[in-house]
Amino acid sequence: MGFGDLELLTLQQYWWIIFSLLGGLFVFMMFVQGGQTMIDFLSHNETEKTMIINSIGRKWELGFTTLVLFGGTLFSAFPLFYSASFGGAYWLWLAILFSFIIQAVSYEYRSKPNNFLGKRTYEIFLRINGDVGSFLLGVAIATFFSGSEFIVDENNFSHWQNDLRGLEALLNPYNWLLGLALIFLTKISGALYLINNIDYEPIRQKAILSIKGHMPMFLITYLGFMIWIFTKDGFGVDENGVVFIEQYKYFNNFIDMPIVSALFIIGVGMVIVAVFKTIHYEKTCCIKTAGVGIVMTVAALIVSVGFNNTVYYPSTTDMQSSLTIMNSSGSHYTLTVMSYASIMIPFVLGYIGYAWYSMDREKLTKEEIEAPDAHNY
Amino acid sequence: MEEHLVDWSRAQFALTALYHFLFVPLTLGLGFIVAIMETIYVKTGSLEWKKITKFWMTLFAINFAIGVATGIIMEFEFGTNWANYSWFVGDIFGAPLAIEGILAFFMESAFFAVMFFGWNKVGKKFHLLSTWLVAVGSNLSAMWILVANGWMQFPIGVEFNPDTVRNEMVDFWAIFFSPVAVSKFLHTIGSGYVISALFVVGISAWYLLKERDTIFAKRSMVVGATFGLVASLFLFLSGDESAHQVAQKQPVKLAAMEGLYEGKEGAGIVAVGILNEEKTLENDEEVYHFEFEIPYALSLLGYHDPFAFVPGLKDLVYGNEERGIESAISKMEKGKIAVQALRDYKEAKRNADEVGMAEAKAKLDANMQYFGYGHLEKPEDIVPPISLTFYSFHIMVTLGGWFLTLFGIVLFFFIFNKDIVKQKLILLSAVLSIPLGYIAAEAGWIVAEVGRQPWAIQDLMPVGVAVTDISTTNVMISFFMFAVLFTILLIAEVKIMTKQIAMGPEEAH
Known part of the structure; x- marks a missing residue:
């Protein structure tokens, strides 16, 4: 028995889980973005700044690559989302991409002589990527709950109905909640990562300080977002594929799917425990706990809108144009092919883990940065 | 659809793709060159070779960063x-991109960090392996994206599903091993290797001049020169196969490449x-103001028979009964039947008319291969811009010949x-040939992509249907944003790169 023998729905669910997991991994990797926004705050001098930039700079590509894979997975597994959302919410996605384009050059070019724009500009680029990129991604994910204005015609070609082309999502204050929550979350995970990765007390102390400030902000915004989605009407779909409004849909999903709510709650708990241990016991371990927690929480949140007869990309203009994992997916054959490719994912995670472990066995120190043959960003 | 929307959308895609491909070749080829150098270092233990490796690796990283920056947009565009x-x-198209992410990009990004920061952190052998894996990973990613591109030029392994109104994959291996995809992959990585070799040889020549x-x-x-000579030969062989594939699958492109209006036996190639x-x-105007032709060469290239x-x-446009070539007019009629049959199918489906659905489906299946013509x-719309295709092709081939000669002389x-x-x-000449390598590669892409206009997918979907429903102003604005940003980044890249070269292997870092 192989993937080809599975029901189409099973494959769609399998791919939604992979997509959710990627979402979780990506948000976890955004500790790089969070770190980028605190380069100035956490450092007292140029050496400390260089240490911070080099610490997160050795990880930025993994997050970037996860974002690319995120796009590729949507294209192949849920092509109708890929065409409706990317083509529709044009400026929202382009703004996010622009923030990542400038990230990609900044580490390598920042400290190089003759770099045209000057060191400071590249640091500002990193900051924009961290703050604006995280915020807009949060807003984009929030539209999974708030909905967008588009029509899918009978040829399955999509037509966006708002001339702001995605920027209208910024007009909905509830979307801001998730955007802000993501900013604060990435700052917290960024600090946790730096505490773990850099063996240097002054930076660690400042990082702890930053977490103390950001944690309440994160809890307020995230809780606000959760209260909003739990109390609002949601978009459900019946067995004939007809979309309808269901009261408390998103709350009901968590009740109907105890595994998802368990993952969600444990995940949030792990982040809280990690922060607590860091602040009170000055542990340096806790990016791992928090990281697993972030992956679980975010994945659970995304899974919850794909399963249990839920619409994951609602259209507020024409409810029946809304996207579900059933009506937006690739064909049975393609999902099967992709599923075979997905067998490689544990292997890929394995070698990433091995490379990561080999590089981080010894923590980053001031001596390493100041060594004469150091290759520094 | 708004006027000029397609033009601006194409312009933006061309701009971003051409920019991206300024950086791809070095990643493809210099990765291997650096890996070869590091292998010599590990084998001999010579510190001079370590210095050589590190210097070229620094240039590799500068180029790699902007390659990644310009690449992400391609995934979403x-x-x-x-x-x-x-x-x-x-x-169909999404699968290779997703597999590219899983199998190739992560290999590059995971081992890139080891390659640059692992010198004192991991063993010599693991470091060397990482360097090789970065090179392999980038070439694998080229393979998957070119499988996708090859499919657009020669769509096989699919069936059209009128219920979902899309083409659905039915044979992955046919797509993966498509002869167009294979020759495209080999030819593209070959161009990357040649450009990388020109880069190494040219910069080395500059030091020698100084x-x-x-x-x-x-x-x-x-x-560099050894790598370049082997790669050039490989480039010619894969180029020959590419042209052979174009002749079979995209005859209009081949005719445009040579400005061949009237078909003939024993057709030649215009050298100049x-x-x-x-x-x-x-009209009956002359095709060329002047030309110097190599007789029989086009027949030989396209069909392996002089x-x-x-x-x-x-x-190809008006048909040629004697040769059994169907006219575009006749294909358009069939295409219109297919387009109408799809509408009829939808109509019948709405009315739950199963007989009508079956009839429409049969009609659609019979004419589907001409769907785009509808x-x-x-x-005349099937003819791509001739001068752009013609000159790009000739520039590419001429420069390719020069590179082979240069490596040989060196x-x-x-x-x-x-x-x-x-x-x-x-x-x-070696120094001056560095930019020529890039010109040749970009020209090659122009032949491949402009030469297949008006098709987004050969015979199935013209660009005008493929484009996003959006107002032109949006695309104009984003076009200029990309143009400005990428140009700024390119200037930064070139300035940093030239500075590092000027600092030389002793000081560069």
Whole structure:
């Protein structure tokens, strides 16, 4: 028995889980973005700044690559989302991409002589990527709950109905909640990562300080977002594929799917425990706990809108144009092919883990940065 | 649809793709060159080779960063600007991109950090392995994206599903092993290797002209020129196969590449020529102002037979019964039947008329291969811009020939132990050939992509149908944003790169 023998729905669910997991991994990797926004705050001098930039700079590509894979997975597994959302919410996605384009050059070019724009500009680029990129991604994910204005015609070609082309999502204050929550979350995970990765007390102390400030902000915004989605009407779909409004849909999903709510709650708990241990016991371990927690929480949140007869990309203009994992997916054959490719994912995670472990066995120190043959960003 | 929307969307795609491909070749080829250098270092333990490796690795990283920056947009631009296309063929086109992410990009990004920061953190052998894996990973990623591109040029392994109104994959291996995809992959990585070799040889030549870092430069040059010579031969073989595939699968492109209006047996290739811009399909103007032709070469290239008949643009547009070539007019009629049959199918489905659905489906299946023609306005629309295709093709081939010669000359001096340092003219040509490599590669992409207009997917979907439903102003704005940002980044890249080269292997970092 192989993937080809599975029901189409099973494959769609399998791919939604992979997509959710990627979402979780990506948000976890955004500790790089969070770190980028605190380069100035956490450092007292140029050496400390260089240490911070080099610490997160050795990880930025993994997050970037996860974002690319995120796009590729949507294209192949849920092509109708890929065409409706990317083509529709044009400026929202382009703004996010622009923030990542400038990230990609900044580490390598920042400290190089003759770099045209000057060191400071590249640091500002990193900051924009961290703050604006995280915020807009949060807003984009929030539209999974708030909905967008588009029509899918009978040829399955999509037509966006708002001339702001995605920027209208910024007009909905509830979307801001998730955007802000993501900013604060990435700052917290960024600090946790730096505490773990850099063996240097002054930076660690400042990082702890930053977490103390950001944690309440994160809890307020995230809780606000959760209260909003739990109390609002949601978009459900019946067995004939007809979309309808269901009261408390998103709350009901968590009740109907105890595994998802368990993952969600444990995940949030792990982040809280990690922060607590860091602040009170000055542990340096806790990016791992928090990281697993972030992956679980975010994945659970995304899974919850794909399963249990839920619409994951609602259209507020024409409810029946809304996207579900059933009506937006690739064909049975393609999902099967992709599923075979997905067998490689544990292997890929394995070698990433091995490379990561080999590089981080010894923590980053001031001596390493100041060594004469150091290759520094 | 708004006027000029397609033009701006194409312009944006062309801009971003051409920018991206300025950086891809070095990643593809320099990765291997650096890996070869590091292998020599690990085998010999010579610190001089470690220095050589590290220097070229620094340049590799500068180029790699901007390659990644310009690359991310390519992954999303199919959706943002070609949304209808993304739905119509996403079931096929998305898979290679996702597999590319899983199997190739992570290999590059995981081992990139080891390659640059692991010198003192991991063992010599693991470091060397990481360097090789970065090179392999980038070449694998090229393979998957070119499988996707090859499929657009020659769509196979799919069936059209009228219920979902899209093409659905039915045979992954047919798509993966498509002869177009294979030759495209080989030819593209070959171009990357040649450009990388030109880069290494050219920069080394500059040091020799300046009479500095001579040992370093000579050693680099030998590796570069050897790699380049082998790659050039490979490039010619894969180019020959590419042209052969174009002749079979995209005869209009082949005719445009040579400005061949009238089909003929034993067709030649114009070695040097100036096109007459007044010439159209309808008039009797001369095709060239002047030309110097290599007889039989086009027949040989396209069909591996010097006397083979090569159809001209007129044959392909207006048909040629004697040769059994169907006219575009006839294909358009069939295409319109297919488009109408799809509408009928939808109508019948709405009315739950199963007989009607079956009839419409049968009609659709019979004419589906001409579906894209149903959207064309006139038969002449199947002809791509001729001068752009023609000149790009000729520039590419001519430069390719020059590169092969250059590598040969450089190696000649090393093999026969003659001192190349005194050969100022050769060294200068090597330096000046660096930009020529890029020009050749970009020209090659213009042949491949402009030469297949008006098709987004050959015969199935013209660009006008593929484009996102959006107002033109949006695309104009994003076009200029990309143009400005990428240009700024390019300037930064070139300035940093030239500075590092000027600092040289002793000081660069």
